[in-house]
Amino acid sequence: MTEWANVILQGxxxxxxxxxxxxxxxxxxxxxxxxxxxxxxLIVLAAYVALIVTQALGIDPxxxxxxxxxxxxxxxxxxxxxxxxxxxxxxxxxxxLVTFGLSIIIQNGLLELFTADSRKLQxxxxxxxxxQLMQGVWVGVLPLIQFIxxxxxxxALQLLFxxxxxxxxxxxxxxxxxxxxxxxxxTRHIFAxxxxxxxxxxxxAGVFLAVRANFDPAIGPARLIFGFEAVIIGGLGSMWGTLxxxxxxGVSQAIGAQIDPGWQVxxxxxxxxxxxAVRPQGLFPKVSG
Amino acid sequence: xxxxxxxxxxxLLEVNAIDTYYGDFQALxxxxxxxxxxxxxxxxxxxxxxxxxxxxxxxxxxxxxxGDIWFDGELIENAPAFAVVKRGIxxxxxxxxxxxxxxxxxNLKIGGQLGRPGPxxxxxxxxxxxxxxxxxxxxxxxxxxxxxxxxxxxxxxxANPRLLLCDEISLGLAPIIVRDIxxxxxxxxxxxxSLIVVEQDIVQALSAASHVYCLQxxxxxxxxxxxxxxxxxxxxxxxxx
Amino acid sequence: MSGFRVEHATRSSRVGVAVVALALxxxxxxxxxxxxxxxxxxxxxxxxxxxxxxxNLLAGYAGLVSVGQQAFVGLGGYLLxxxxxxxxxxxxxxxxxxxxVAAVLALPVAVLMFRLRGAYFAIGTWxxxxxxxxxxxxISALGGGSGISLPAAIVIAxxxxxxxxxxxxxxxxxxxxxxxxxxxxxxxxxxxxLALTALRDNELAAQSSGIDVTRLKFVVYVMTAFGTxxxxxxxxxxxLRISPDTAFSVNDWTAFVIFITVIGGIxxxxxxxxxxxxxxxxxxTLADLGSLYLLMMGAVAIVVMLFAPRGxxxxxxxxxxxxxxxxxxxxxxxxxxxxxxxxE
Numbered sequence: 001m002t003e004w005a006n007v008i009l010q011g012x013x014x015x016x017x018x019x020x021x022x023x024x025x026x027x028x029x030x031x032x033x034x035x036x037x038x039x040x041x042l043i044v045l046a047a048y049v050a051l052i053v054t055q056a057l058g059i060d061p062x063x064x065x066x067x068x069x070x071x072x073x074x075x076x077x078x079x080x081x082x083x084x085x086x087x088x089x090x091x092x093x094x095x096x097l098v099t100f101g102l103s104i105i106i107q108n109g110l111l112e113l114f115t116a117d118s119r120k121l122q123x124x125x126x127x128x129x130x131x132q133l134m135q136g137v138w139v140g141v142l143p144l145i146q147f148i149x150x151x152x153x154x155x156a157l158q159l160l161f162x163x164x165x166x167x168x169x170x171x172x173x174x175x176x177x178x179x180x181x182x183x184x185x186x187t188r189h190i191f192a193x194x195x196x197x198x199x200x201x202x203x204x205a206g207v208f209l210a211v212r213a214n215f216d217p218a219i220g221p222a223r224l225i226f227g228f229e230a231v232i233i234g235g236l237g238s239m240w241g242t243l244x245x246x247x248x249x250g251v252s253q254a255i256g257a258q259i260d261p262g263w264q265v266x267x268x269x270x271x272x273x274x275x276x277a278v279r280p281q282g283l284f285p286k287v288s289g
Numbered sequence: 290x291x292x293x294x295x296x297x298x299x300x301l302l303e304v305n306a307i308d309t310y311y312g313d314f315q316a317l318x319x320x321x322x323x324x325x326x327x328x329x330x331x332x333x334x335x336x337x338x339x340x341x342x343x344x345x346x347x348x349x350x351x352x353x354x355x356g357d358i359w360f361d362g363e364l365i366e367n368a369p370a371f372a373v374v375k376r377g378i379x380x381x382x383x384x385x386x387x388x389x390x391x392x393x394x395x396n397l398k399i400g401g402q403l404g405r406p407g408p409x410x411x412x413x414x415x416x417x418x419x420x421x422x423x424x425x426x427x428x429x430x431x432x433x434x435x436x437x438x439x440x441x442x443x444x445x446x447x448a449n450p451r452l453l454l455c456d457e458i459s460l461g462l463a464p465i466i467v468r469d470i471x472x473x474x475x476x477x478x479x480x481x482x483s484l485i486v487v488e489q490d491i492v493q494a495l496s497a498a499s500h501v502y503c504l505q506x507x508x509x510x511x512x513x514x515x516x517x518x519x520x521x522x523x524x525x526x527x528x529x530x
Numbered sequence: 531m532s533g534f535r536v537e538h539a540t541r542s543s544r545v546g547v548a549v550v551a552l553a554l555x556x557x558x559x560x561x562x563x564x565x566x567x568x569x570x571x572x573x574x575x576x577x578x579x580x581x582x583x584x585x586n587l588l589a590g591y592a593g594l595v596s597v598g599q600q601a602f603v604g605l606g607g608y609l610l611x612x613x614x615x616x617x618x619x620x621x622x623x624x625x626x627x628x629x630x631v632a633a634v635l636a637l638p639v640a641v642l643m644f645r646l647r648g649a650y651f652a653i654g655t656w657x658x659x660x661x662x663x664x665x666x667x668x669i670s671a672l673g674g675g676s677g678i679s680l681p682a683a684i685v686i687a688x689x690x691x692x693x694x695x696x697x698x699x700x701x702x703x704x705x706x707x708x709x710x711x712x713x714x715x716x717x718x719x720x721x722x723x724l725a726l727t728a729l730r731d732n733e734l735a736a737q738s739s740g741i742d743v744t745r746l747k748f749v750v751y752v753m754t755a756f757g758t759x760x761x762x763x764x765x766x767x768x769x770l771r772i773s774p775d776t777a778f779s780v781n782d783w784t785a786f787v788i789f790i791t792v793i794g795g796i797x798x799x800x801x802x803x804x805x806x807x808x809x810x811x812x813x814x815t816l817a818d819l820g821s822l823y824l825l826m827m828g829a830v831a832i833v834v835m836l837f838a839p840r841g842x843x844x845x846x847x848x849x850x851x852x853x854x855x856x857x858x859x860x861x862x863x864x865x866x867x868x869x870x871x872x873x874e
Contacts, residue, residue, distance in 0.1 A: 035649030037597070086836055092648045096595050097792055097835050104785055104828035108821035168391065168399050175388040178350055181370035182380050184403035184448065221780065225660065228653045232646075262675075266664040269657055273642060276654070280645035 002136030004258070009133070011254030012247050013143040016150030017212070019246030020205040021227030022234070023154055024198040026242055029231075031174045031194040032088060037099040040224030041106040042199060046072050046206025047215050048110055051119055061121040061211050069203040076199030080192040088191070103220065110217035118214040127211070146208045150246075153201060154239050160197075161239075170194060222265070229272040235282025244283060299362055301326045301483050302347070302378075302452055307356035307366065309339075309346045316342040318507045319356065322485075324452065324500075329474070329484040331498035331515070333491050335527060338504040340487040341383050344454045347485075348380040349373035360452070375403060379450035383457050385441040387429035393440055394425040400447030407449025408480050414443040417473055435466035442470070452483045459490045471497055491523065505529045542851070546800075557704055561697045569696060573703040573768060575810055580707040580761045581783065582790045582802030584754045587714055590797035591726045592750040593733055595648075598655025600784050601639075601662045602755045604777030605632050606762025608666055611772050614684050616671060621680075621688060622702065625763040632759030636752045644748065656780070663778035677773025685770060699768050706764055710757050714799060717753075722746070730797050781824065789831045795841025804843045 025039050036042070049071060053064045083102075087094040129141040161167035173180040173190045181187060209215060209223070226249060234245025249268050256267020275282070302324040309317040316339050324330050334340050345351045347358060349370035358366040365373055379400075387396050397411060415422035418439045424432060432440060438458050445453060459467040467490070474497055478484060488494035495501060495515050503511040503526040511518065511526030560572060581603070589595045606628045613624035639658055646654040667675040689695035717723050725746055728736040737743045762783075766772045776782070786809065794805020809827075816823060838845050 035653070037649070037653070083832075083836075091839075092593075093589070093595060093796065094835050094839060096649050096652055097788065098832050100597060100785075100788065101828040101832040101835070104781075105825050105832075108825040108828070111821040112825070165398075165402055168395055169402065171390045171395075172388045172399050175390050176386060178370070179382055179386045179388070181350065182348065182374060182382065183399050183444075184371050184374040185399075186369075186371045221656070225653065225657055228650070229657070232650070262664075262668060266661065266668075269661045269664070272657065273661070276642055276645055 005137050007254045007258045008251055009137065009139060010143070011251030013140070013147045013250070014254070015230075015247030015250030016147035016243070017205065017208055017246070018226045018230045018249050019243040020150045020153060020201060020208070021223050022230035022242040022246055023157060023239060024201040024205070025224075025227045026231050026236070026239070027157065027201070028194060028198050030237060031170045032191050033174075034084065034088065034095050035099070036084075036198075037096065037224065038103040038106055038220075039202070039227060040222065041103045041110075041220030042072075042202050043206045043209060043223045044110065044215060044217060044220040045106055046199075046203045047119075047121070047210035048114060049203075050121060050207045050210055051114075054121060061123050061207050065204060065207055068207060069200050072199040072203035072206075073196040076195040076197070076202075077192045079199075080195035081188060084195065085188050085191055103224075107217050107220060114217065116216055116218070118216050119210070120214050121207070121210040123211045142211065146212070149204065149208070151243065153204060154243055157197075157201070158239055166193065226268070229268060232282055233272060233275050235285035237286030238282075238284045241282060241284030241286070248283075299359070300324060301328075301361055302485075303359040304343075304347065305356050305358070307346060307353035307358065309342050309351055309353045311342075316507050317346065317353070320504070320507070320509055321356075322502055322509070322512075324483050324485060326451075326483055327478065327481070328500060329478060329486060329498045330500045330502065331494035332485060332487045332502045332504060333489070333494050333523075333527065334504035334510075336489065337506075339507040340504055341456055342507075343504065344380060344456050344485065344487055347373075348378060348454060350380075374448055374450070375405070377405070377449075377451040378454065379445040379448040379452075380454040381441050381445045381456060381458060383460065385434075385437045387432075387437055387440055387444070389428070389430050392426050392428055393421055393432065396429050396440055396444050397421070397447050400444035401449075403448055405449040409446045409449050411447075414446055417446075417476060418443055435462050435470070438462060438466075438470060442473075446477065450482065452485070453477065455484060455486045457487055457489060459488060459493055467493060491527070503527055540851070554708065558701070561700060566696065569700045570768075571810070573700050575806055576703045576707040577761055577765050578786070578790060578809070579803055579806045580710040581758065582787050582794070582806055583711055583714055583799070584757045584761070585787050586791045586796060586799070586802045587717075587726075588750060588754045590791065590801070591718075591730045592747045593729060594747055594751060595652045596655040597652045597780070597784050597788070598657070598659040599754075599758055599787065600778045600780055600782070601655070601659035602632050602636070602758040603762035603765065603783040604659070604662055604666065604774070605635065606759030606764075607766030607772045607777045608669075608672060609759065610763040610766055611672055611678060611680065615678070615681060621684065621767050622698075625702070625706075625760055625767065628763040629756045629760040633752050633756040636755035639755075640748055640751045643751075644744070659778055659780070663774045666777065667774040673773065675774060677771065677776070679771040680767075699764070703764060703768070706760060710761065711799075713757070718799065722749075726750070785824065786827070789827045791841075792831045793834050793841055795843035795845075795847070797840070798843050798847060800847075801841050801843045805841065808842070 021040070021043065025036065028034050028036055046068060050061055050064050050068045053059070053067050054061055057064070083098065084095065087098045123142065126142050130138045131141065133139050161170060169180070169185050169190050172183065173185060173187055177187050180190070230242055230245035230249050232245070233248050234241035234243070248271065252271040253264045253268040257264035300323045302322070304320060304322040306319040306321050307317055308315060308319060320339070320343060322330070322332070332340050332343060342351065346353050349365070349368050349372065353366050356366070357364055360376055360378060363376065365376060368376070388399065391399065394411070397414060420436055421440055421443060424436065429437065429440065442455070442458065458470060471493055474484065486494055486497055498515050501513060501515050501518060502509055503523060505526060506529065510529065511522060557572065560569060564572065581599070585596070585599055588599075609628040609631055610621060610624045613619040613627060614621050619627065643651060643654050643658065666672070672678050685695070689698050718726065725736065725741045728739065728741060729743060729746060733743060766777065790805035790809045791802050792805070793808055794803065795801025813823070834841060840848065
C-alpha cells in the first residue's frame with residue numbers, strides 16, 4: 001500500500017516539472033498561436049548552457065539559474081524577433097516547418113559541440129535527501145522543491161498575465177493584433193517578450209531536468225511531447241489545468257513504470273490518447289483551440 | 290474651456306493625393322484632405338467608397354503607395370500604426386473591436402498604455418461615460434452595442450490623442466443611442482481634440498462637423514463647409530449620379 | 531454550351547512526360563548497366579521519392595502536416611517481418627498485405643488525431659509514432675528493443691542468387707514508386723483531385739464550395755498510410771534487419787522527407803522529385819558529415835521556407851509556367867467559339 005503511495009507521490013512531484021515544460025509551450029500558443037516544435041530542444045539547450053555556466057564559474061546549478069534564466073530569455077527575444085516573427089501569418093506551414101528545422105539544428109548542433117555523451121548537473125547532497133511524510137512514505141527534498149517552484153512559476157505567470165500591463169498587452173495582442181497596434185503596442189516586440197518569457201521558464205525547467213536526471217542532445221523531443229500531453233490533458237488555455245495535466249501524466253507514468261519499467265512512457269501516452277478520445281478539449285479548457 | 294490649440298501655419302493633418310491598395314485592388318485614388326486644429330471633419334460616402342480605408346491609412350494600419358500624409362508638420366505615411374499612435378492620432382475602429390479577453394476597465398487601461406500626457410484619465414473618461422464606470426469589471430463582450438461603442442471611444446481617448454478618428458460609430462446602433470454618443474463629441478472637442486468622423490449616416494455627420502468630404506468609389510467627389518453644401522449636391526456626390 | 535474542352539497538357543508538360551518516359555526505360559534497364567552500389571542508391575532514391583510524394587499529398591494538398599509518418603514506415607517494416615517470420619508469408623506478398631493492414635489501423639488513428647488541429651495535430655502524430663515504437667519494442671517475438679534480422683532461409687528463398695535477389699528488390703522499388711506516383715497523379719487528375727487542389731489553395735473557400743473537407747482529409751490520411759506502409763515494408767526488406775529505433779526514426783523517415791519536400795516544393799507533384807534529387811546530390815558530394823549534414827539541411831529548409839515557401843520547383847513553375855506532368859486544367863476553345871469571343 002505504502003509502495004503505491006510512494007509511486008503516486010513521485011508521479012505528482014514530477015508532474016510539476018512536466019507542467020513547467022507545458023507552461024512555456026502554452027504561453028506562446030496563447031499569445032501568438034505558435035507551436036514551437038523546438039521547445040523540448042530548447043529545454044535541453046538550457047541544460048547545456050547551465051552545464052557550461054556551472055563548470056566555468058564553479059557554482060552550483062541553482063545559483064546558475066541567476067545567469068541561465070536571463071541568457072535564455074535574451075535568446076528567446078532574439079529568436080522571435082530575428083526569425084520566428086517572420087513565420088507568423090495565415091499559413092500554418094511556415095512556423096511549423098521552421099521550428100521543426102530549428103529542432104533538428106539545435107539537436108545536431110549540441111551533438112557536434114558536446115557529443116552524445118550523457119551529462120548530469122550535480123546539485124550536491126540535496127539530491128539524495130529525503131524526509132518521511134508519514135509511515136513508510138518518503139519524499140525527496142529536491143523533487144519537492146522543484147514541485148513547489150513549478151507551482152510558484154505558474155502562479156507568477158497567472159499574476160503577470162492578469163495583473164500587469166505586459167500581461168494585458170499579451171492578452172490584447174492575442175485577441176486582436178491590428179487593434180493592439182492601435183494601442184501603441186509594437187506586436188513584434190510583444191511577441192518577442194512572450195518568447196523571452198517562455199524561454200525563461202524553459203531555463204528553469206532545463207536546469208531542474210539536468211539536476212534530476214541524465215541528459216543528452218537527443219532527449220528534447222520527448223520533453224516536447226510530455227509538455228504537449230500535459231497541455232492537452234489539462235485543457236488548452238488554462239495554466240492551472242496544465243498543472244493538473246502534468247500531474248496526471250506524471251502519475252500515469254509512475255504507475256506504468258511500477259508495473260513494468262518499459263511501460264513508463266507508454267503508460268503516459270495511453271492516458272493521453274484516452275483523454276483525447278473521450279474528452280478532446282481537455283479537463284479544464286478555457287479556449288477552443 | 291480650454292484654448293483651441295495655438296496658431297499653426299500648417300493644418301494639423303494634411304493628406305495629399307494618397308493611393309491605397311488592397312493587394313492589386315486600388316481602394317483610394319489621389320485622395321486629399323485637411324484637418325485644422327480644433328476642427329471636426331466628416332467623411333461620408335456609400336458602402337465600399339473607401340472611408341474606412343482612408344482612416345486606416347491615416348492611422349498607419351495600411352501604407353499608401355503614392356502621396357504623403359503630414360501630421361503637425363511631420364511625415365507619417367510610412368509610419369506603422371503603433372508609431373502613429375505615439376505621435377497623437379487614435380482610431381476608434383469600425384465595429385468597436387474591444388478586446389474580448391479584457392474587462393471594460395482593462396480595455397480602457399490598455400488604451401492608455403502609452404502614457405501620453407493629457408487630460409484623459411480613467412476618472413475623466415468615466416465622467417464622460419458613467420455607464421462604463423458601473424460596468425468597469427465586466428468582460429467587454431457583456432456590454433450592449435451602444436455601451437461597447439462608448440467603451441471603444443473612451444479607449445481611444447485614453448491615448449490622449451490630438452486627432453481622433455471615428456470609423457462609423459453609429460453602425461448597428463439605435464438612433465437614440467447614436468444621438469447620445471454624438472452629444473458627447475462637443476465635450477471631447479472642447480478638451481482640445483480634432484476629429485475626423487466617418488459615417489454612412491449623413492444627417493448625424495453633417496450636424497457634428499464643420500467641414501465635409503464625400504468619397505465615392507475611392508475618390509473625393511465633393512468637399513466643403515457643412516453649411517454651404519446643398520442636399521442635392523451631397524446626394525449626387527454620395528451616389529455618383 | 532459546347533465549343534470547349536478541358537485539357538491537362540501544356541507544352542512543358544509534354545516535354546516532361548517524354549523525359550519521364552525515357553527515364554523510366556533507363557531505370558528499368560539499370561540492372562544491366564549499373565553496378566551494385568548504383569542499384570542500391572537508385573532504390574534508396576526511389577523510396578524517398580515515394581515517401582516524399584506521399585507526405586506532400588498529405589501536407590501540401592490536404593493540409594495535414596504530419597511529423598509522425600514514421601509510424602507507418604515502421605509499421606510496414608514490422609508487418610513484413612511479422613508476416614515473413616511468424617507466418618511464413620513470401621516477402622513480396624507481405625509488402626502487398628502491409629498496405630491494407632496499415633490502412634485499417636490508420637482508421638482509428640485518424641479518428642483520434644483529427645481531434646487535434648494544426649501544429650497540435652503534428653505533435654499528436656509524433657506521439658502516435660512513439661506509441662508504435664514503444665509497442666514494437668515490447669514484442670519479443672520480433673526482437674524487442676534490439677530488433678531482428680530477416681532469417682537467412684527466407685532471404686535465400688526469395689531468388690536463385692544474391693544478384694537476382696537484388697535485381698528483384700530493385701525492380702520492386704521502381705515498380706512501387708511508379709505505382710505510388712501513378713496513383714497520386716491519377717487522384718489529382720480525378721474529380722477528387724480537383725477538390726484536393728481547391729483544398730490546397732484555400733480550405734475555407736473549398737468548404738464553402740460544398741466539398742466535404744473532413745471526409746476528404748480522412749481518406750487522404752488513410753491512403754497515405756497505405757502507401758507509406760508498403761514503402762516501409764520494402765525499405766526494410768532491402769535492409770534485411772529491423773529495430774524499433776531504425777523503423778520509427780524521426781530523422782530518417784520524417785526530417786529528411788520534410789526537408790526534401792520543402793526544398794523541392796510543397797503542394798506540387800514535381801516538388802518531391804526535385805527535392806530528392808537535390809538531397810542525394812548534396813549527400814553524395816558532401817560525403818557523410820553526419821550530424822553536420824542534418825544541421826545544414828535544417829538551415830537550408832528554414833531559409834527556403836522563409837524566402838521561397840513554394841520550394842525550388844514552385845519558383846520555376848511560377849516564373850516560367852512549367853509543369854513536368856500534365857496536371858493543370860485549362861480551357862481550350864473550339865475554333866467557332868473563339869471566333870465568337872474575339873474582339874470586333
